[in-house]
Amino acid sequence: xxSPREGDFGHPKFAVVGHPNKGKSSIVSALALDDSVGIxxxxxxxxxxxxxxxxxxxxxLYELFDTPGFQRARKVLxxxxxxxxxxxxxxxxxxxxxxxxxxxxxxxxxxxxxEPIMDGAxxxxxxxxxxxYGEEYEAEMEILRWTGQPxxxxxxxxxxxxxxxxxxxxxxxxxxxxxxxxxxxxxxxQHMKILESMAxxxxxxxxxxxxxxxxxxxxxxxxxxxxxSLLARLVYxxxxxxxxxxxxxxxxxxxxxxKIEKKYKNRLRNLEVTTQKNIEEVWNHDHxxxxxxxLAFEGMDLFSEETASVFGLTRxxxxxxxxxxxxxxxxxxxxxxxxxxxxLGGAIGALVGGTGAFFGFDELSEVKVLGQTLGxxxxxxxxxxxxxxxxxxxxxxxxxxxxxxxxSHAKREMFDINMDQTFKEKWLSDTLRKDLETYxxxxxxxxxxxxxxxxxxxxxxxxVLTHLING
Amino acid sequence: MNLKSYxxxxxxxxxxxxxxxxxxxxxxxxxxIKERPLEQLSVWTEAHKExxxxxxxSDTFSSYLYGVTLTLVLIAFVLGLLSGIGLLSYNxxxxxxxxxxxxxxxxxxxxxxxxxxxxMLRARSAxxxxxxxxxxxxxxxxxxxxxxxxxxxxxAFKINPLLANWVIIKRSQMIALFFSLGLxxxxxxxxxxxxxxxxxxxTLHITPExxxxxxxxxxxxxxxxxxxxxxxxxxxxxxxxxxxxxKLSEEMITHASQLGEWWRFLAFATVFYAIFLRSLxxxxxxxxxxxxxxxxxxxxxxSVRLLREINExxxxxxxxxxxxxxxxxxxxxxxxxxxxxxxxxxxxxxxITEDELSVLSDSMKVIAPMHAEVGGLNTFEEDAxxxxxxxGEVLLFVKAWEPPTMDFIDYLEDLSIKVxxxxxMPVGTTENLYKATDKEIDVWENKLxxxxxxxxxxxxSSAKTPGREVRNAES
Numbered sequence: 001x002x003s004p005r006e007g008d009f010g011h012p013k014f015a016v017v018g019h020p021n022k023g024k025s026s027i028v029s030a031l032a033l034d035d036s037v038g039i040x041x042x043x044x045x046x047x048x049x050x051x052x053x054x055x056x057x058x059x060x061l062y063e064l065f066d067t068p069g070f071q072r073a074r075k076v077l078x079x080x081x082x083x084x085x086x087x088x089x090x091x092x093x094x095x096x097x098x099x100x101x102x103x104x105x106x107x108x109x110x111x112x113x114x115e116p117i118m119d120g121a122x123x124x125x126x127x128x129x130x131x132x133y134g135e136e137y138e139a140e141m142e143i144l145r146w147t148g149q150p151x152x153x154x155x156x157x158x159x160x161x162x163x164x165x166x167x168x169x170x171x172x173x174x175x176x177x178x179x180x181x182x183x184x185x186x187x188x189x190q191h192m193k194i195l196e197s198m199a200x201x202x203x204x205x206x207x208x209x210x211x212x213x214x215x216x217x218x219x220x221x222x223x224x225x226x227x228x229s230l231l232a233r234l235v236y237x238x239x240x241x242x243x244x245x246x247x248x249x250x251x252x253x254x255x256x257x258x259k260i261e262k263k264y265k266n267r268l269r270n271l272e273v274t275t276q277k278n279i280e281e282v283w284n285h286d287h288x289x290x291x292x293x294x295l296a297f298e299g300m301d302l303f304s305e306e307t308a309s310v311f312g313l314t315r316x317x318x319x320x321x322x323x324x325x326x327x328x329x330x331x332x333x334x335x336x337x338x339x340x341x342x343x344l345g346g347a348i349g350a351l352v353g354g355t356g357a358f359f360g361f362d363e364l365s366e367v368k369v370l371g372q373t374l375g376x377x378x379x380x381x382x383x384x385x386x387x388x389x390x391x392x393x394x395x396x397x398x399x400x401x402x403x404x405x406x407x408s409h410a411k412r413e414m415f416d417i418n419m420d421q422t423f424k425e426k427w428l429s430d431t432l433r434k435d436l437e438t439y440x441x442x443x444x445x446x447x448x449x450x451x452x453x454x455x456x457x458x459x460x461x462x463x464v465l466t467h468l469i470n471g
Numbered sequence: 472m473n474l475k476s477y478x479x480x481x482x483x484x485x486x487x488x489x490x491x492x493x494x495x496x497x498x499x500x501x502x503x504i505k506e507r508p509l510e511q512l513s514v515w516t517e518a519h520k521e522x523x524x525x526x527x528x529s530d531t532f533s534s535y536l537y538g539v540t541l542t543l544v545l546i547a548f549v550l551g552l553l554s555g556i557g558l559l560s561y562n563x564x565x566x567x568x569x570x571x572x573x574x575x576x577x578x579x580x581x582x583x584x585x586x587x588x589x590x591m592l593r594a595r596s597a598x599x600x601x602x603x604x605x606x607x608x609x610x611x612x613x614x615x616x617x618x619x620x621x622x623x624x625x626x627a628f629k630i631n632p633l634l635a636n637w638v639i640i641k642r643s644q645m646i647a648l649f650f651s652l653g654l655x656x657x658x659x660x661x662x663x664x665x666x667x668x669x670x671x672x673x674t675l676h677i678t679p680e681x682x683x684x685x686x687x688x689x690x691x692x693x694x695x696x697x698x699x700x701x702x703x704x705x706x707x708x709x710x711x712x713x714x715x716x717x718k719l720s721e722e723m724i725t726h727a728s729q730l731g732e733w734w735r736f737l738a739f740a741t742v743f744y745a746i747f748l749r750s751l752x753x754x755x756x757x758x759x760x761x762x763x764x765x766x767x768x769x770x771x772x773x774s775v776r777l778l779r780e781i782n783e784x785x786x787x788x789x790x791x792x793x794x795x796x797x798x799x800x801x802x803x804x805x806x807x808x809x810x811x812x813x814x815x816x817x818x819x820x821x822x823i824t825e826d827e828l829s830v831l832s833d834s835m836k837v838i839a840p841m842h843a844e845v846g847g848l849n850t851f852e853e854d855a856x857x858x859x860x861x862x863g864e865v866l867l868f869v870k871a872w873e874p875p876t877m878d879f880i881d882y883l884e885d886l887s888i889k890v891x892x893x894x895x896m897p898v899g900t901t902e903n904l905y906k907a908t909d910k911e912i913d914v915w916e917n918k919l920x921x922x923x924x925x926x927x928x929x930x931x932s933s934a935k936t937p938g939r940e941v942r943n944a945e946s
Contacts, residue, residue, distance in 0.1 A: 019874075075878065078851060136847045
């Protein structure tokens, strides 16, 4: 019978195995960046092995297997030990066990977990370092030793207690490598370290796994770029959007105005919610559980005063931003006339910008009655005139994106957005505020944007996200 | 990319006809255009156009635009023709004042071209101040004449303001050009079909010399090549006309045949100012429109995403297999004990050594004549020996944090056959003084409930339902 290694010409494979309920699925979920992996407190939730391939354009670079936990390890070991064979033949006995018990329901879980290993997968044996070591694990480790496949152990910490030293001593006797990995707090660095260890399991796997590591970095960049693009579009669309409503009467009543305002606000709220959903998809968190109130940021509506105070600029900041932006425009005129304007352009620009910001602090957008085209009259609201609004919207969107990006894929509890009053300081510097204002002004003007301009705005956001997510 | 492809692309992006995988496959099969996003969008649009509903909105839109443009162009041509005929109408008493015609073919085009320039510079604005001067207003009016559904489709289609402005600018130039052609046609027709006596007349004190200099300046583009199309000083002097008096001057009548010479100048002025320059403006607006189409395609909602999907490798970490949910029981276990008796026939520990069992028994204040370890490192023979010695009531300690495996369930089934009652007691770690958490006990309860055995009881520190305690007491 050929050894599993002889038939192994494909990409590296890794089977995540272990005792039931020790966090195998959490580890797979975190390593595969996939929150669709079912994770449950009930043991034996996983009954069939599932493959999680890392692929680029359909070409698989490596494959992870989530497997069921050992259920009758002692019985399997007893069966194996009945066959007295030399070490080089032990894997054949394991294969014989699989062949013999393929349809035996009693050993369904063992067959499921051993199959990928005998198919050439490296072993990642998962234990819970927050619980004491137990002798009952030895049967499992012994079975894995019989397979003859390269292996490593991962100590997962489900709770706070720490028995990892005991575990390391025991695991060291069975596994080439023992590493600690907390799938709930996984970041890019920790992820890369584990991949690095996985690569060391077999010489032939070093190159493909290293390539996978590079790819993960590229993937992270892709996700940052896509998020920045979505956020830039959200602000652009929200600020420039115009809500129209046909008027049946000559004059617009108060009710008409209220209706259009409601519709306008709802449209902006929907844009925000859709973008949040898209961001979650980009970061593979499309299974996030969220409560309705969380969607609205703990009940903080997009247009509430509380939101404005947490995410928006203060009146003073807004006036400074408006004045600076106006002064820059005015200075352009001064430059054009080689200073013959006695720098009045800059001064007037600053004054106009600052005054506009002062008066535009509270107002949203004027409701206008427009047009007699084709005999129809319209009520129109938008583009957004409130100068604070883009900062509020962007602040909320960045906050949400950072939360989603930093969340482990192994987490299954409610997505919690705790308001952080200092968040604005973390991302919005004075320089950035001035840079952003240039674009917000363009968005407000309703002018068609050049693709370049939107890209530049995206880049500003991407820099913020990179800084906040990657540190 | 042209206007039609823009509309098609816009419609396709709304329909989202292809998956990310298909878009990437498109990118991989069209590597030659990899760095050319516009070409990629164009080829992609062509490849997916068939998925759009018929009739294509782009066809409806362009035929509407064509129809409107053709109508307005014809109207403009006729207006130009009529204006020309009106301007050149000669009743035989008064000569035709060339200044009117010059105003129409030189001043008006130059002024409107200036306005066009301003419009071009402001093309990015959503609402151009000059839009009311443009034929767009009339284009919209004509929209009302179209059948209801087509009208709705066209009105529902939101075109980029930059593109809309350039469409209008280009159409304006076409209309103006045809108006000028009408004027030229009227001039040539008038010259051929009747003898027109041209003259110049103005209230301003302009000497023939000044007027001659002015005309030479106006004729600068052609004066070197066609000198005969520049009025001579003599002609200017002879054709100076004053309205006072009811007769033409003797000199004018004497040189009547020469007065017609003005037509060459007027024809060249029309060709150069009203037609040639306008054609240049039309060319410029075509260039602007084409640039606007390209820019609009790249800023279309969804085009950036599409280009990403075409150009970026698909990195996937997901599984295609769906998880099969295993059976679970949420109704709870029916046989719960809340307190332990003082003694049992035997105390056993699943993967718990005999020494640990002794400590545990002391801690729980229970005694038994027999303490035995089962599971763990035991062989099945050793377990069988313990089984054979088991009888009566057995207290079976288990590690609460280790979920029950089928190995345990197998042993429990064998044990329950042999004995009268088994109490499974999950215990916590030494660190936690053997106290198991509710969550841990829930896991055990859940497992036992899958295979309810009337001899098997679960010890919980606090019973979930009082009813179950009663059952325990009764037993």
